[in-house]
Amino acid sequence: MPQSKEYMREWRANRSEEQKEAERLRNREYRRNNPQVKDKDKLKKYRQENHDKFRIGDWKRQGMKLKKGEDWESIYIEYIITEFCEECGCKLTDGKKNTPTTRCLDHDHDTGFIRNILCLSCNNRRR
16 A cells, blocks of 8 residues: 655655665665666657657646547647747747746646646736
């Protein structure tokens, strides 16, 4: 049975230095015996190949909800193919760095329902 985050935080804080060091040694030994676990290139490739699953998961964690008749895959496809902000009409951009034209999936923070695909500027104004 999973423990609550608060319980685990308290449990970690109350361990002795010997217990912490023993755990570090166990983890180090495990990583040495299981090199596939830390293969970051494989993980990076998996994330790139399954970007839609990660993006949809992020939206769900942010509390976004679907209206009746919508599905996550069609929302994702619409998100990807939308080229212009639905409010101001600017060309949308992607990338790790947030710019005023970064693509955003706008949703109502009270209900969680998805509204539009907007640029970051318009999305911030709507909050």
